[in-house]
Amino acid sequence: MTENGPVPPAAAGLQTTTDQSTTDQSTTDQSTTDQSSTHQPTTDQSTTHQPTTVHKTSVDGISELWEDQRTKTFDFDFDMYNSKPWMLAKIVLCISIITLTYVLYALHELPWTIFGFGIGLLIYGVAPFFAGLILGFGFDDMKKALAVGIVIGLISMFLALAIFVAPYSMGLADYTGEFMLEAWFYFFISIINMISFVPAGVAVGTASNMYE
Amino acid sequence: MKVRSLKQALHWLFLVVGILCLVLLVVSTRTYLGFASEGYGLSADLESVHLSPDDDPYWVGFTFGLKNPGKLDIDLQTATLTIGGDEFRLPTNTPYPQTPQGQYPVETIPNGETISVVLWFNVGKTIHDNIAMNGQVNVHIDMELFVPKRYCTTGLIFEDTAVIA
Numbered sequence: 001m002t003e004n005g006p007v008p009p010a011a012a013g014l015q016t017t018t019d020q021s022t023t024d025q026s027t028t029d030q031s032t033t034d035q036s037s038t039h040q041p042t043t044d045q046s047t048t049h050q051p052t053t054v055h056k057t058s059v060d061g062i063s064e065l066w067e068d069q070r071t072k073t074f075d076f077d078f079d080m081y082n083s084k085p086w087m088l089a090k091i092v093l094c095i096s097i098i099t100l101t102y103v104l105y106a107l108h109e110l111p112w113t114i115f116g117f118g119i120g121l122l123i124y125g126v127a128p129f130f131a132g133l134i135l136g137f138g139f140d141d142m143k144k145a146l147a148v149g150i151v152i153g154l155i156s157m158f159l160a161l162a163i164f165v166a167p168y169s170m171g172l173a174d175y176t177g178e179f180m181l182e183a184w185f186y187f188f189i190s191i192i193n194m195i196s197f198v199p200a201g202v203a204v205g206t207a208s209n210m211y212e
Numbered sequence: 213m214k215v216r217s218l219k220q221a222l223h224w225l226f227l228v229v230g231i232l233c234l235v236l237l238v239v240s241t242r243t244y245l246g247f248a249s250e251g252y253g254l255s256a257d258l259e260s261v262h263l264s265p266d267d268d269p270y271w272v273g274f275t276f277g278l279k280n281p282g283k284l285d286i287d288l289q290t291a292t293l294t295i296g297g298d299e300f301r302l303p304t305n306t307p308y309p310q311t312p313q314g315q316y317p318v319e320t321i322p323n324g325e326t327i328s329v330v331l332w333f334n335v336g337k338t339i340h341d342n343i344a345m346n347g348q349v350n351v352h353i354d355m356e357l358f359v360p361k362r363y364c365t366t367g368l369i370f371e372d373t374a375v376i377a
């Protein structure tokens with residue numbers, strides 16, 4: 001979860017400027033070494049006199065720009081949307097969206113199943129991606145985001161499997177052994193789906209926090 | 213649209229979609245468990261009841277409209293009629309005596325379709341005469357269903373008071 005937020009590009013840009021000045025300085029230093037006793041006192045002087053002022057201004061500028069960029073970037077109230085209650089809600093709803101997708105794909109008996117037609121296939125791909133995307137908005141660390149996304153995907157898969165085999169395990173009807181083969185088949189399909197679309201969504205969501 | 217506004221909109225869209233999904237997940241699970249425990253979504257409407265002429269064999273025939281709203285074919289394997297504590301099993305190999313409208317023997321109720329099915333039972337003279345005298349009968353039919361794609365055998369119980377046509 002993001003507490004401090006990502007590095008604003010403007011700040012990064014400013015840093016580059018500072019770096020450049022440093023590079024310049026190093027160049028100048030080189031020349032300084034060469035010409036410490038010789039000419040070009042102006043340049044040398046500027047580096048010797050100005051550092052305090054320039055440095056101070058740059059730091060102030062960075063923090064101002066940082067705050068400004070942070071406000072701009074997160075003016076949809078990033079802290080609120082990634083607060084604990086929201087994150088908890090996101091996790092629960094992510095699990096329910098992904099689980100529902102897998103359940104509706106496997107349960108052909110339901111009149112609202114998504115199996116067997118084009119829009120259903122689209123939903124099968126888009127829903128886990130969407131869930132991962134929103135989850136990813138809460139992170140600025142890609143590795144952590146992917147790990148959390150995959151864990152949530154795995155929980156959803158096992159939950160979907162549990163729902164699928166519930167009548168079998170609860171003894172609501174008489175099943176033959178082939179039923180479990182069917183269950184594992186849909187579990188396998190959901191692995192392929194989960195490993196493709198959930199991390200993709202999470203990655204896009206997290207990346208948008210980094211490069212906005 | 214700026215990315216931040218899009219994110220905000222997506223968060224609220226996610227909240228709405230997520231809550232709907234949660235509700236739908238609960239409904240789907242309950243429906244699925246209900247399907248498995250009884251009838252796999254099959255619904256039966258009794259359309260008419262026929263009695264045999266007063267002659268051997270004595271039978272009573274029920275014409276049902278069976279609706280299969282799901283996406284799986286369902287096989288009707290057998291049925292048991294209970295009248296006054298006596299049980300009568302659906303004969304499987306005997307042809308229907310006077311073939312009214314409907315299919316018999318029924319093998320499959322195709323997914324998404326409603327078909328008319330006739331179930332008839334040899335009931336014996338005493339019960340036949342009782343039904344004929346009362347003009348109606350309390351029906352309790354237990355249908356045994358098999359769902360091939362789920363390798364599952366389940367049942368559907370139909371109870372009603374039927375008036376003889």
